[in-house]
Amino acid sequence: MLQGVQSLTPELWQQVQVVVDQTLQQPESSRPAFLDEACAGNSDLRLEVESLLAEAEEASDFMERPVLVLRGEEPEQEPAPAQEPGGRRIGHYRILRHVGSGGMGTVHLAARTDDYEQPVAIKILKRGMDTDEIVRRFEHERQILANLDHPNISKLLDGGTTDDGRPYFVMERVEGERIDRYCDDHELTIRQRLELFRKVCAAVHFAHRNLVVHRDLKPGNILVNEEGEPKLLDFGIAKLLESELASTQSPTLPLLTTVGTGPMTPRYASPEQVRGGVITTASDVYSLGVLLYKLLSGHRPYRLKDRSAAELFDAICSQDPIKPSEATGLRGEPGHDGSEITLASIAEARAEDPRKLRRRLVGDLDCIVLKALRKEPEERYGSAEQLSEDIRHNLEGLPVEARKGNLVYQAAKFVRRNRVRIVMTAAALVITLLAVGWWVSQNQAEHEREIAESLAALFTDLRDLKPKAGEEEGFAQRFHLQVGQYVDNMKLAEILNNQGMAIKDEGGFRTAEILFHEALAMERRLVGDEHPEVVLTMNNLAAALAAQGRHDEAEDIYKQALELKIKVHGRRSPEAAISLNNLGVLYQNTGRLAESEPLINESLDIRREFLGSDSVQVGITLNNRAFLYQLRGDFAAAEADYRETLRILRDQYGADVPPVARALRNLATVLQAQDKNEEAEQAARQALAILQKYFKHWQIADAESVLGGTLMALERYDEAEPLLTQSYPFIETTKGGNARQTREARERLRAWEELSRTLPDRE
Numbered sequence: 001m002l003q004g005v006q007s008l009t010p011e012l013w014q015q016v017q018v019v020v021d022q023t024l025q026q027p028e029s030s031r032p033a034f035l036d037e038a039c040a041g042n043s044d045l046r047l048e049v050e051s052l053l054a055e056a057e058e059a060s061d062f063m064e065r066p067v068l069v070l071r072g073e074e075p076e077q078e079p080a081p082a083q084e085p086g087g088r089r090i091g092h093y094r095i096l097r098h099v100g101s102g103g104m105g106t107v108h109l110a111a112r113t114d115d116y117e118q119p120v121a122i123k124i125l126k127r128g129m130d131t132d133e134i135v136r137r138f139e140h141e142r143q144i145l146a147n148l149d150h151p152n153i154s155k156l157l158d159g160g161t162t163d164d165g166r167p168y169f170v171m172e173r174v175e176g177e178r179i180d181r182y183c184d185d186h187e188l189t190i191r192q193r194l195e196l197f198r199k200v201c202a203a204v205h206f207a208h209r210n211l212v213v214h215r216d217l218k219p220g221n222i223l224v225n226e227e228g229e230p231k232l233l234d235f236g237i238a239k240l241l242e243s244e245l246a247s248t249q250s251p252t253l254p255l256l257t258t259v260g261t262g263p264m265t266p267r268y269a270s271p272e273q274v275r276g277g278v279i280t281t282a283s284d285v286y287s288l289g290v291l292l293y294k295l296l297s298g299h300r301p302y303r304l305k306d307r308s309a310a311e312l313f314d315a316i317c318s319q320d321p322i323k324p325s326e327a328t329g330l331r332g333e334p335g336h337d338g339s340e341i342t343l344a345s346i347a348e349a350r351a352e353d354p355r356k357l358r359r360r361l362v363g364d365l366d367c368i369v370l371k372a373l374r375k376e377p378e379e380r381y382g383s384a385e386q387l388s389e390d391i392r393h394n395l396e397g398l399p400v401e402a403r404k405g406n407l408v409y410q411a412a413k414f415v416r417r418n419r420v421r422i423v424m425t426a427a428a429l430v431i432t433l434l435a436v437g438w439w440v441s442q443n444q445a446e447h448e449r450e451i452a453e454s455l456a457a458l459f460t461d462l463r464d465l466k467p468k469a470g471e472e473e474g475f476a477q478r479f480h481l482q483v484g485q486y487v488d489n490m491k492l493a494e495i496l497n498n499q500g501m502a503i504k505d506e507g508g509f510r511t512a513e514i515l516f517h518e519a520l521a522m523e524r525r526l527v528g529d530e531h532p533e534v535v536l537t538m539n540n541l542a543a544a545l546a547a548q549g550r551h552d553e554a555e556d557i558y559k560q561a562l563e564l565k566i567k568v569h570g571r572r573s574p575e576a577a578i579s580l581n582n583l584g585v586l587y588q589n590t591g592r593l594a595e596s597e598p599l600i601n602e603s604l605d606i607r608r609e610f611l612g613s614d615s616v617q618v619g620i621t622l623n624n625r626a627f628l629y630q631l632r633g634d635f636a637a638a639e640a641d642y643r644e645t646l647r648i649l650r651d652q653y654g655a656d657v658p659p660v661a662r663a664l665r666n667l668a669t670v671l672q673a674q675d676k677n678e679e680a681e682q683a684a685r686q687a688l689a690i691l692q693k694y695f696k697h698w699q700i701a702d703a704e705s706v707l708g709g710t711l712m713a714l715e716r717y718d719e720a721e722p723l724l725t726q727s728y729p730f731i732e733t734t735k736g737g738n739a740r741q742t743r744e745a746r747e748r749l750r751a752w753e754e755l756s757r758t759l760p761d762r763e
Helices: 010-023 028-039 043-055 059-064 132-146 179-185 190-209 243-248 271-275 281-297 309-318 343-349 354-361 364-372 384-395 407-417 427-440 445-464 472-484 490-505 509-527 532-547 551-569 574-589 593-611 616-632 635-653 658-673 677-694 698-713 717-735 740-758
Strands: 093-101 105-112 119-125 156-161 167-172 222-224 230-232 256-259 278-280
Touching (some): 010 028, 010 043, 028 043, 132 167, 179 222, 179 281, 271 281, 271 309, 281 364, 281 384, 343 354, 354 490, 509 532, 532 551, 532 574, 551 574, 574 616, 616 635, 635 658, 658 698, 677 698
Antiparallel strands (some): 105 119, 119 167, 222 230
């Protein structure tokens, strides 16, 4: 229990929570020294902190732990001396076991003792906490819960006073998992997370309509049950809104509570909470914003260096959070299991390709979250319902309030909603880009930035506007007139590049070429021929040309890019290594192996020297050299390089991401070539399982073809046949006839067709 509770002022309580929070993040051995520094001779503060630390059940999670955690899988805990003994009866209920403790009360699992078989949770005011203020607050929570009857809010069932005069109340037993862990453990997609979050918003809005501000919204106070329904818990520090004020408030303004610093969870608290200012419904909207930030990006809004209370409060009150889409690429923050959060782990928990996760968050979702996190309450959403509605608009492809749009943004949304009705002339692009031209003509840099970001959503839809066979040249001319005539903007050039890469990966090589040409022309006009972005776009363009079998054109551009890099950076540079590698791969694919090998080896040596032997770039180059060995028939050397590639990628990305899957796929092919078919099958199946989590396109078909070839070598013909026959047409259609994957799949299919003629009829 809190030892000095009668003298526990709001200011001291605030300090206590922050110091406890920071202490629990320290290693066990470092905590005494940390407390000496944090408490700085304040014996009252030290006493309260140590008292709460003694009660903490989960060291890394105390400041986010719900008061009513009733997860069935948690182990039973021995009752502390101040806890209720098992078997004691309170009213119509029998205490079964202690579950947890909050600031004021203890929570117990109990069962009715009369004819009703109903498991419940009982919250009882702690012994020694029966001051007038604490009793009033405890009874206040009971009154709040009595007024809240909502399917996503835990229900108050009963209440009363124990024999020794302590108030208690009885709640429905909520078995579930805290919302952030539930989302990760069940690998909910971004859409599923948003739909679940909207239910939380509905519960919060219901509380607000009943004049209640929760003030402690955080993952630990929102459990998700087996049916996937969230339950909002713990109104222990909630505030009833002033009814006299509420009755006169405009419905568009947030309702107010009294002023004053009170109990809170600092990491989810609003600026006005940590300042001790006026608490409104907007304070809960802010906390919902922090929660949404975490559900989407896997991180919290603020990056702290020394994790001190002063730094945390300064971040909440004055620092602008980075966009959730950008946060996905950050490292260093621990996850639920203590391991470091990475882009790969975040994407895997959302069943998303790491490359596409950021694109899903860019734009609408970034703006929605950041609007909820505005420092000034009046700048946030006016209610939890408005926040929920903006999310609904995003899910339905409608414009969102957080991006009160210019014409570009509105047109982008129109294209996305009506993509089936958009003809290849892309008439909507004309309207959109005319608007862009008008804005750019105003010479306002901020408008240009907003335009370019809005266009990101629009150009994403180019993947669905690929020209049909025979229409590519007309499409290229129209696209050039629509884009080049009106816009010169490096941000737009970046968007064109990114979308070109995405379309190229999905087999739209000619469309990607068109986008790269436009980006290259735009960049050259803006920054000249020697800028790094220009050279990068040249490499992208050459890759798109090579994929179409236009190797001479691709070679010429790769050589130009290499010359520019040598001129600016020197031949012995990481920048030149990129072009050396690319040119070497082009020679590989055209059978010029003698010319390819020295370029790839030179690139490998440079990358090892400048980037280290374990860098991803070294792994990529080793993979390319392995393929060179494979083409020569030196399968043992190829296997060694593929295995080293696999090791590097696993070390850098983790074991369950697409780059690792592609390395496993390549290893499977060379193992099969050496008749190591059991190992080959294992590698191919691992690759396929990973890719099926992230993709629904040609890479899965390619992995199926590799597995089919391995199964054919193992004489498991019934399993091999559908994999080989069904995968090839999809790969050919998507990648084109000249791609390496298409050629290899064609060879496997032909081998199967020849073999099948010699096999007896099979049932």
